[in-house]
Amino acid sequence: MTRYALHPQVGLREEKFGALAYHYGNRRLTFLNDDRLVAVIRTVEQYDDIDAALAAVGVVAEQRPAFYRALERLREAEVLICE
Amino acid sequence: MRVTDRLSHGLDAPICLTWELTYGCNLACVHCLSSSGKRDPRELTTSELFAVVDELAAMQVFYVNIGGGEPTLRPDFWELLDYCVARKVGVKFSTNGSRITPSIAQRLAATDYVDVQISIDGADAATNDAIRGPGSFDVAVTAMQHLTDAGFENFKVSVVVTRDNVAQLDGFLALTARYGAQLRLTRLRPSGRGADVWDTLHVTADQQQTLYRWLLDHPRVLTGDSFFHLSALGEPLPGLNLCGAGRVVCLIDPIGDVYACPFVLHDQFKAGTVRDAGGFTKVWRESVLFTELREPGSAGACASCGSYDACRGGCMAAKFFTGIPLDGPDPECVHGHGEAALLAAAGSRPASQPGHSHSAAGKGRPVPVSIGRRPA
Numbered sequence: 049m050t051r052y053a054l055h056p057q058v059g060l061r062e063e064k065f066g067a068l069a070y071h072y073g074n075r076r077l078t079f080l081n082d083d084r085l086v087a088v089i090r091t092v093e094q095y096d097d098i099d100a101a102l103a104a105v106g107v108v109a110e111q112r113p114a115f116y117r118a119l120e121r122l123r124e125a126e127v128l129i130c131e
Numbered sequence: 132m133r134v135t136d137r138l139s140h141g142l143d144a145p146i147c148l149t150w151e152l153t154y155g156c157n158l159a160c161v162h163c164l165s166s167s168g169k170r171d172p173r174e175l176t177t178s179e180l181f182a183v184v185d186e187l188a189a190m191q192v193f194y195v196n197i198g199g200g201e202p203t204l205r206p207d208f209w210e211l212l213d214y215c216v217a218r219k220v221g222v223k224f225s226t227n228g229s230r231i232t233p234s235i236a237q238r239l240a241a242t243d244y245v246d247v248q249i250s251i252d253g254a255d256a257a258t259n260d261a262i263r264g265p266g267s268f269d270v271a272v273t274a275m276q277h278l279t280d281a282g283f284e285n286f287k288v289s290v291v292v293t294r295d296n297v298a299q300l301d302g303f304l305a306l307t308a309r310y311g312a313q314l315r316l317t318r319l320r321p322s323g324r325g326a327d328v329w330d331t332l333h334v335t336a337d338q339q340q341t342l343y344r345w346l347l348d349h350p351r352v353l354t355g356d357s358f359f360h361l362s363a364l365g366e367p368l369p370g371l372n373l374c375g376a377g378r379v380v381c382l383i384d385p386i387g388d389v390y391a392c393p394f395v396l397h398d399q400f401k402a403g404t405v406r407d408a409g410g411f412t413k414v415w416r417e418s419v420l421f422t423e424l425r426e427p428g429s430a431g432a433c434a435s436c437g438s439y440d441a442c443r444g445g446c447m448a449a450k451f452f453t454g455i456p457l458d459g460p461d462p463e464c465v466h467g468h469g470e471a472a473l474l475a476a477a478g479s480r481p482a483s484q485p486g487h488s489h490s491a492a493g494k495g496r497p498v499p500v501s502i503g504r505r506p507a
Binding site: 057059061063064065068070072073075077079081 | 134137138142143144146191193194219221223243244246
């Protein structure tokens with residue numbers, strides 16, 4: 049199972065629409081417009097697998113494919129790292 | 132609510148802001164939007180600069196775009212850079228390259244928190260130096276070489292697109308690729324000395340079409356959302372495509388005055404000063420001007436145009452300094468509504484304000500472009 053963690057060079061700033069993520073290395077800004085996605089990003093490294101992290105913030109099974117895709121895009125943008 | 136709608140209502144802190152440390156400059160570019168030349172004796176002191184950085188860190192502003200003038204002319208510039216980095220406020224600074232020595236380049240390459248942006252306005256010396264002055268192209272390219280030699284990857288090369296250099300876009304890309312740098316293109320605004328040359332240097336309608344297609348073909352080229360008015364031509368350009376003035380961006384000038392954006396250095400767009408009680412934070416969150424800018428705007432003259440959702444009426448600064456009402460069309464409206472608006476606005480262009488136009492270094496120098504009437 050894939051394990052994610054927030055990239056150590058990324059800063060997160062809470063916003064009304066979710067959060068901004070800024071990568072100090074590649075200097076890219078990413079908009080996170082879902083509060084649950086932000087909560088998952090903040091906590092994901094505490095969990096052994098991604099489903100446990102999603103369940104903890106109330107994402108039910110049928111909503112998870114969209115979150116898997118979002119997390120994969122965030123890995124590509126280097127907001128998350130994959131262990 | 133879409134993110135762009137949220138952004139147009141403003142955020143508790145800017146996403147990025149421009150900070151012009153000094154209007155002192157060793158060049159006198161004909162289009163300088165801050166009419167830079169001499170330093171102002173009232174510039175913020177070093178401790179005042181540090182206090183602003185402390186505020187930015189507390190507001191979680193990820194990075195600042197430092198410019199000028201030539202910001203490296205301030206003797207405390209490198210000290211300020213270290214202060215920002217220590218507080219995790221990233222810095223991208225704009226420079227003409229004159230102070231980027233090999234040893235400075237090595238120092239800059241050593242931290243992730245600092246990015247460098249070298250300005251040029253032509254892909255060859257002749258085109259560049261007509262705008263930026265004799266020898267300025269060689270100075271900029273030498274700085275690029277020093278950065279590359281020091282192992283600085285992906286620094287920025289910034290170009291103001293004009294009628295004379297728009298045919299060189301591929302040339303700019305080739306030049307930046309040689310140094311492993313990233314190209315950034317921005318729009319010529321009729322701000323500062325730019326007002327004097329805008330009529331003859333702003334891109335033509337045909338050139339705008341070419342530029343739009345070129346930008347769509349080159350999505351990695353940065354634009355700072357400069358050309359969102361071109362999104363009315365069809366598919367939106369990469370970026371937020373909104374005017375961020377007072378909503379997600381602003382400008383702090385050398386004496387601490389806060390303006391809605393870097394292109395509107397005029398009293399009408401001054402929100403306050405970091406020197407007042409409450410500092411920058413209070414200006415950003417509570418100033419009357421910024422509160423007004425965050426309210427839903429009227430489409431005005433553009434209400435009946437099918438492209439309003441794409442261009443949002445264009446650039447506030449471009450309208451203001453060409454005398455067009457702020458709810459009128461952009462002077463470079465891609466549907467041609469700008470021409471009539473410019474004619475209607477003839478004679479009503481606001482004068483530049485000498486209070487922040489310390490252009491003494493440019494005085495008495497011939498302006499190396501012809502200035503004439505706009506062709507009818």
